[in-house]
Amino acid sequence: MKSVSLACGGGGAEMNALINDVIFKCFDNEILRQSNDGALLDFDSKKLVFTTDSFVANPIFFAGGDIGKIAACGSINDIAMMGAKPLYLSCALIIEEGFELANLERILCSLASVAKDAGLCVVCGDTKVVPKGACDGIFINTSGVGSLLDESLPASIKRLKSANPEKKIKILLSGDIGRHGAALLASRHGLQSLLSSDCAALNTVVESLYDAGIRPLAMRDATRGGLSAVLHEWARVRGGIEVCEEKVAVSAEVMGVCELLGFEAYELANEGTFVLAVSEDESQNALKVLKEFNLAANIIGEFCADFKGVRLKNIYGSKRFLDEPKGELLPRIC
Amino acid sequence: MKSVSLACGGGGAEMNALINDVIFKCFDNEILRQSNDGALLDFDSKKLVFTTDSFVANPIFFAGGDIGKIAACGSINDIAMMGAKPLYLSCALIIEEGFELANLERILCSLASVAKDAGLCVVCGDTKVVPKGACDGIFINTSGVGSLLDESLPASIKRLKSANPEKKIKILLSGDIGRHGAALLASRHGLQSLLSSDCAALNTVVESLYDAGIRPLAMRDATRGGLSAVLHEWARVRGGIEVCEEKVAVSAEVMGVCELLGFEAYELANEGTFVLAVSEDESQNALKVLKEFNLAANIIGEFCADFKGVRLKNIYGSKRFLDEPKGELLPRIC
Numbered sequence: 001m002k003s004v005s006l007a008c009g010g011g012g013a014e015m016n017a018l019i020n021d022v023i024f025k026c027f028d029n030e031i032l033r034q035s036n037d038g039a040l041l042d043f044d045s046k047k048l049v050f051t052t053d054s055f056v057a058n059p060i061f062f063a064g065g066d067i068g069k070i071a072a073c074g075s076i077n078d079i080a081m082m083g084a085k086p087l088y089l090s091c092a093l094i095i096e097e098g099f100e101l102a103n104l105e106r107i108l109c110s111l112a113s114v115a116k117d118a119g120l121c122v123v124c125g126d127t128k129v130v131p132k133g134a135c136d137g138i139f140i141n142t143s144g145v146g147s148l149l150d151e152s153l154p155a156s157i158k159r160l161k162s163a164n165p166e167k168k169i170k171i172l173l174s175g176d177i178g179r180h181g182a183a184l185l186a187s188r189h190g191l192q193s194l195l196s197s198d199c200a201a202l203n204t205v206v207e208s209l210y211d212a213g214i215r216p217l218a219m220r221d222a223t224r225g226g227l228s229a230v231l232h233e234w235a236r237v238r239g240g241i242e243v244c245e246e247k248v249a250v251s252a253e254v255m256g257v258c259e260l261l262g263f264e265a266y267e268l269a270n271e272g273t274f275v276l277a278v279s280e281d282e283s284q285n286a287l288k289v290l291k292e293f294n295l296a297a298n299i300i301g302e303f304c305a306d307f308k309g310v311r312l313k314n315i316y317g318s319k320r321f322l323d324e325p326k327g328e329l330l331p332r333i334c
Numbered sequence: 335m336k337s338v339s340l341a342c343g344g345g346g347a348e349m350n351a352l353i354n355d356v357i358f359k360c361f362d363n364e365i366l367r368q369s370n371d372g373a374l375l376d377f378d379s380k381k382l383v384f385t386t387d388s389f390v391a392n393p394i395f396f397a398g399g400d401i402g403k404i405a406a407c408g409s410i411n412d413i414a415m416m417g418a419k420p421l422y423l424s425c426a427l428i429i430e431e432g433f434e435l436a437n438l439e440r441i442l443c444s445l446a447s448v449a450k451d452a453g454l455c456v457v458c459g460d461t462k463v464v465p466k467g468a469c470d471g472i473f474i475n476t477s478g479v480g481s482l483l484d485e486s487l488p489a490s491i492k493r494l495k496s497a498n499p500e501k502k503i504k505i506l507l508s509g510d511i512g513r514h515g516a517a518l519l520a521s522r523h524g525l526q527s528l529l530s531s532d533c534a535a536l537n538t539v540v541e542s543l544y545d546a547g548i549r550p551l552a553m554r555d556a557t558r559g560g561l562s563a564v565l566h567e568w569a570r571v572r573g574g575i576e577v578c579e580e581k582v583a584v585s586a587e588v589m590g591v592c593e594l595l596g597f598e599a600y601e602l603a604n605e606g607t608f609v610l611a612v613s614e615d616e617s618q619n620a621l622k623v624l625k626e627f628n629l630a631a632n633i634i635g636e637f638c639a640d641f642k643g644v645r646l647k648n649i650y651g652s653k654r655f656l657d658e659p660k661g662e663l664l665p666r667i668c
Contacts, residue, residue: 004433009463019461022435026442027425027456039457041422043481044380052424052477053460056468088375090386091361092475094428099338101356108360122361123373126387127353129343131665134390136468141426143386143477147377331465 005328011224011269012325035233036156037078037220038146047151051078052143058332060107060137063183064197067140068111070271070334073201074223075144076118080206081219081274083155084146089115092126092141099138107138118201120144149210160218160277161237169217169303170283171234171241172276174205175294176249177227181268182257184333189261195253200272205293214278214286221274223334225325228266230275231310232324234303243301243322245314267325269333277303339662345558345603346659369567370490371412371554372480381485385412386477392666394441394471397517398531401474402445404605404668407535408557409478410452414540415553415608417489418480423449426460426475433472441472452535483544494552494611495571502614503551503637505568505575506621508539508607509628510583511561515602516591518667523595529587534606539627548612548620555608557668559659562600564609565644566658568637577635577656579648601659603667611637 007014024032031039038051053074060067072089079086091111095104115121148154163169179198186193202221209216220230227248235241250258250265258265278286283299290297304311310322341348358366365373372385387408394401406423413420425445429438449455482488497503513532520527536555543550554564561582569575584592584599592599612620617633624631638645644656 002435004429004431004435004438004463006431006463006465009429009461015461022439023442023459023461026439026446027459028446029455029457031455031457032459039422039424041457041479043377043382043421043479046378046380048377048382048479050422050424050477050479051458052426052475054426054428054462054473054475056428056462056464058468087377088373088384090373090384090477092386092388092477093357094388094390094473095338095343097338097340101335101337104338105356105360108357112360112362121363121365123363123365123375124385125357125361125366127343127349127357128388128390128668129338129340129662129665130390130470131340133467134392134470134666135473136464139388139428139469139473141386141388141475141477143384143424143426143475145375145377145382145384145479328463331463332468334462 006331007328009331010325010328011229034158037081040082040154047148049079049082049084049146049148051075052141053078054139054141055334056139056332057334059187062187062197063195065199066107066110067138068107069114069199071140071142072111072114073199073271074334075142076201076203077221079144079146080203081155081221083150084148086118086120086144086146086203088123088145089120090124090143091122094128094130094135094139096135096137097129097132114201118203149207150215153215155216155219157218157237160234163217168280169277170280170299171301172278172283172286172290173248173300174290174297175273176251176296177270177273178250178254178265178268180271181330181333182254185257185261193253198270198272202272202274208289209286212285212289214282216276216278218277219274222270224269226267226269227275228322228325234277235310238303240304240307240309240311241301242304242311242313245312247298247300249296249298266322271334340665341662344659344662345563368492371415374416374488381482383413383416383418383480383482385409386475387412388473388475389668390473390666391668393521396521396531397529399533400441400444401472402441403448403533405474405476406445406448407533407605408668409476410535410537411555413478413480414537415489415555417484418482420452420454420478420480420537422457422479423454424458424477425456428462428464428469428473430469430471431463431466448535452537483541484549487549489550489553491552491571494568497551503611504614504617504633505635506610506612506617506624507582507634508624508631510585510630511604511607512584512588512599512602514605515664515667516588519591519595527587532604532606536606536608542623543620546619546623548616550610550612552611553608556604558603560601560603561609562656562659568611569644572637574638574641574643574645575635576638576645576647579646581632581634583630583632600656605668
């Protein structure tokens with residue numbers, strides 16, 4: 001590889017290669033290599049969660065949201081996925097000369113409203129304007145800071161990796177998949193559809209899980225690369241994962257877009273749907289909490305020691321392996 | 335104004351209008367309105383400094399630095415300017431499809447090396463790749479987290495505003511001005527020159543000031559809009575500022591570029607030069623510390639109660655008012 005390809009931003013194998021071979025090499029340190037959604041840091045005597053995300057979504061307005069809403073949800077969710085409460089957000093804008101002020105206001109108010117509903121606000125920012133043609137419309141970066149809901153038990157790849165190998169670990173999914181990716185696809189292809197992005201802040205459902213005494217080993221919002229990318233990442237960390245296909249909810253509208261355009265729902269991005277690894281004894285309680293927020297939530301599978309990769313099992317008992325997402329068919333999904 | 339103009343990113347009057355009339359309106363909160371380089375936040379029982387900056391510099395490599403170096407210095411300096419020690423950095427990349435991997439590595443290593451020298455590291459990140467034409471090369475966002483060097487006395491606009499009106503406040507400058515802007519100008523116009531950007535991390539000099547017992551009322555690195563933008567911002571907060579022109583160091587090379595291309599050195603961006611507001615009794619000590627780092631440092635002026643705006647006085651005693659930077663002659667300086 002001599003140059004960066006679109007696939008390097010797709011959330012799949014090529015992105016992992018870029019991150020591991022180039023970025024981690026330059027920024028080499030233990031915290032980064034833990035590969036969580038956010039960094040878990042020492043600050044004074046407390047743990048601090050710190051995260052960053054840039055957003056280049058296109059179109060900037062779509063059914064169920066806009067780039068401002070994703071920008072707020074993205075960093076809020078990255079913090080929530082560590083088992084933490086988001087406290088503060090930053091917002092840095094790169095705007096193309098000539099961008100309509102009315103659209104800018106609409107986007108920023110959307111970002112601010114998500115932040116407000118999640119109980120936090122934008123405390124610092126930056127504004128750059130570039131000449132026409134130097135960026136396409138608007139790009140937004142949000143970074144966020146939060147504190148752990150349970151200092152002794154953050155949700156993390158490390159905890160998932162080191163959990164007792166004798167204990168069964170269940171995999172839960174908080175809702176139906178693929179709505180964000182399918183909504184953007186539909187809007188790009190001018191398809192009439194009832195689809196709407198699942199874009200939403202996940203801090204409230206995560207706090208409810210912790211309030212109910214559940215301590216997920218790991219959590220991940222299934223953004224770029226979709227459910228498939230999360231399952232493959234976890235399978236690399238802890239061996240095989242078996243998923244019951246019929247437990248994974250996919251709406252008829254998402255199915256329709258997938259069939260029409262040749263996509264796999266497992267690979268479509270979500271912006272308000274997450275995957276949880278929970279010990280078996282907590283799994284029924286966790287499902288009960290998830291279902292209070294979305295009836296489509298389910299226990300979709302479990303970790304297995306006897307094979308590697310991600311295996312799908314259907315109701316007839318037949319099994320197939322799910323490929324890791326590769327390439328980039330959907331650039332600028334977030 | 336119906337759309338965003340290039341001038342809205344220039345660090346002058348138009349940018350202030352965009353920030354005050356649009357961005358602050360959407361994100362309305364007290365912390366943001368304090369208009370510091372970073373936000374001063376409560377975290378547990380400690381104060382936490384949080385800052386963000388996006389970088390769109392063009393060219394990406396220039397005499398004295400590259401976009402990676404500015405990206406690291408930018409956030410480190412924003413934290414240092416609050417009287418704080420930078421602790422952690424994030425790095426979010428937006429890369430154009432086809433960007434050369436060798437350039438990416440060079441930029442990231444440059445960023446990492448500045449961070450390392452400043453005693454911190456990049457702990458979280460994000461990578462987005464956009465199709466050819468959707469962004470020009472590479473844009474980098476860094477956000478940063480730090481802790482105050484003196485919890486009771488942060489450097490801030492608020493402290494500058496509320497300082498005893500009877501006490502004289504001196505204005506110091508840490509070095510000669512305009513080198514970053516002039517170096518980028520020279521390279522864009524293909525001028526042969528000895529110019530090199532002043533791009534540098536300022537955390538060490540700030541820590542030395544605090545170690546020497548100095549507690550600046552406010553500090554600001556003179557980036558977009560240059561020295562002029564900082565002086566005007568402070569004059570709005572606390573009345574008039576008088577500057578002795580001959581105390582402001584400008585190198586012959588910067589002078590040359592300014593004369594050739596019709597720029598004002600006061601308005602050219604710096605990336606490693608900062609302005610300090612210090613009470614008169616601390617000013618000589620502060621100067622001594624600054625001179626250990628750069629002999630061009632000087633006490634350049636003071637706040638005056640009897641006029642508004644920024645007034646320049648030359649050695650012959652004649653006085654003229656310095657205009658606030660307006661328009662945008664130098665897009666993508668950082």
